[in-house]
Amino acid sequence: MEGARPTRRREPFMQSSSSTVVSPDWPAIAAVILGVTAFSVAQGLTYPLISLTLEARGFSPALIGVNALAFAAGLAASTLLLGSLTARWRADRLIIASLVGCSLCLATFAASSSFAVWFLARFLLGFFASLIFMLGEAWLNAACPDRLRGRVSGIYGAGMCAGFAAGPLAIPLLGSEGGLGFALTAVYLAIVAFATAMLMFSTRTVPEPSSTGDVFRFFKAAPLLVGMVFAFGFADIAAISAMPVYFVKMGHTEAFAAISVTVLALPTAIAQPFIGLLLDKLPRERVALAAVVVAAASYxxxxxxxxxVAILSVFALMGTATFSLYTCALTMLGERYSSAMLVAGAAAFALAYAAGSGAGSALTGAIMEAGGPKAGPLSVGIGLTLFTAALMIARRR
Known part of the structure; x- marks a missing residue:
């Protein structure tokens, strides 16, 4: 198929494409879900913890923002180097190496107080994190037969979402001083890396190498799938970052705004396996269309x-529908593409999410400032409605 290219000789019994999988490669599926859940917990803990620690040390908001940009730069760098990395090393070994790399980065946060060292560690953390997600999602699809793809994607999404939600809950227990949170998370990821390596002795599949050119070909071949991930990133970050501000501006307490994020995350994680079941039982395009309609309506x-109570109920529905867009896109990626295009698609998803989340955070805040608090959710809802129209036109074609 377009985008696939000859690769080096594989080890015996290794299957590279979801189209060749008759029975699920459960050790590979377990390894991917374990790895991404572990890193989601780590990222959910460390992302706010880094900001809180730097603020406690007296760094300005501008410098804290610069440090956060290092993580985004690492994400971009790993995407650009994806082709050369997968051509040299197998994807499963890259995932293990990336988990170990993340563990070492977190240990660096615990051991050093230098801003420059933290900047480099944050860059490398973004680099390794991106590899875990891109290669893990490609491997998940390569290891899964199509009849189970939706359910497996739903479990993967539940693990990711629950990990992000659970991470911040550890901050009150571990505190933001002394580096204990970073140190314990580093040990946790090292243990997960070891467990993942043990599981890989029993795997039968591995994604094929890809290239930067494949990533750009995927953008051209699957604009709607990329658009779904962009819409997810836009609406997801708007809900997490802008809507709590909206609640405070509308007269609700800060405690209510904080609770809203938990209400957004937990039902979303619980719902994803059920969304996956629908994806295996119903036409997947219809499930995706229903998800974006519900997300738009909730905004x-x-x-x-x-x-x-009504606000929190709508907010929970909003989170479930928004994240379901990603579960749908991941399932449809494996259904429609194989070989090198699986990794290319996962890389394209990473770039689309980064672009969508950046736009969602910046634009929603600016629109609320210019047009008042209610303009924030209304603008996101209108954007999702326009994307709904694009999906409907594409289905008719």
């Missing part, structure tokens, strides 16, 4: 809600 009706 549009949020400003009219008065009761806090």
């Amino acid at each position: 549009l009706i949020l400003p009219s809600m008065q009761s806090e």
